[in-house]
Amino acid sequence: MWAAGEAYEPYVGRWSRLVAARFVRGLDAAPGGSWRDVGCGTGAVTRAVLDAARPAAVVGADPSEGYLAYAREHVRDPRARFVRADAQHLPFADATASAAVSGLVLNFVPDAPRAAAEMVRVVRPGGLVGVYLWDYGEGGMEAIRAFWDAATALDPAARALDEAVRFPLCNRTALGALLAGAGLADVETEEIRVPTPFPDFDDYWTPFLGGQGPAPSYLAALPEDHRAALRERLRDRLPRAADGSIPLHARAWAARGHRPA
Template sequence: MSATIIDRELEAKHRAVWALGDYRAVADDLVLPLGSELVAAAGIQSGDRVLDVAAGTGSAAFAAAALGARVIASDLCPELLEHGRAAAAARGADVEFREANAEALPFADGEFDAVISSIGVMFAPHHQRAADELIRVCRPGGTVAVLSWTPSGFIGQMFATMKPYLPAPPPGVQPAPLWGDEAHVRTLFGDRVDGIGRRRGALAVGRFSDGAAFRDYFKANYGPIVSAYQSIDDENAAALDAELAALGDRALADSPTMQWEYLVLTARRR
């Protein structure tokens, strides 16, 4: 088990952010295909011991379980875990849901054949701590695989749009979309892995008629944006409204379908 000392105040803040809105809707309506994409990239097979880190409501965990893997889905947010357990019961899926901080996973060294995270671990505040944990709980020769939004893609641009309206993060906290930068992740993993594979893809999102529809959906459902609006005054909220709608309109300028870029990176633990 990790000996990392956790900032409990920061942990509580992150837990509360992801309980806001309705991430289950986001997972089911928009990002569900990413779980299967990551599981395929990781080469997960029947019988593998798999840990899905920052699993949310479990889309990647369910995809791995469908292949016959033995899966634990861990997340910091109890509300998301409850949604995942309910979904598992409805599906008849054999997935265990456990509350856990990605920076201090309550699992033994080398416990899993594959350690995966789909747009999840990228939101852990301290990237090196989280990367160290992904590698620690993966067995030598096992697979670590992460799928993350890229800094230059649509979701990365969304977070960049929000940044001027938010308080500065605590010292040492890094921007989530850096996990979508291959060089950054290679540095985090260092010489503890080899056989690195990578590919960029784009999630096609055709749900929104215009930028305002995108903005309003995320304001209602996506925890980080709900939290952002709670922290600013009416004048700044109106300005952020306009910027997010404009971002959405630009993404829809040439097509009714948005393309949200992501990076999949896989590696083998040495």
């Protein structure tokens, strides 16, 4: 499902970068130190750490060779390197990082508590752990929410694939509880809301044809006539500004805490 950075970027990556920048700034971490970006994908969070946190080094880890290749190509900085790794089995020694972060990943990890525990393991006592995820419910990630509302209206069976149904971790309470359960102290959560405007319908629709993520994967499996019906339903129901653009927003939930000293 997650393999090609070129398809991911117009679908979610361009909006993830906006959230990543605000997320890293909100961590208010001291400059320097060694960071780990768990599930680094195309490198959005790594880039934000490099720009906003002024680290000595960042290591991004992801299981997808396609995403790692994209990150290496687009995040060219001597402080950054990328390795292939599973979030549930990080290839880093205990207590060797000053911070571990993860963006838009833990809901896709089979054992999210194990991944959170791994992030805690690799940071030093007093070190920082921070994560964020999209909110797929009402008022959350509106571009994807609109897709599933339209898909379910035409095909009730689509509800079982809806991220809002599949990923109960993607809310403030569950995300904070995940980090607290991993043993972090002083856990805090926050809402991050960003504009996600589309200049026209094609800019909204075309990224869903890239096959990256649950909604595009569902779309790719539909017969052509069903796909066309879904496209036209969305075209009719998405909000429009006077200039024809589609003014949407996205909400992510972020959580952070410190490994007890």
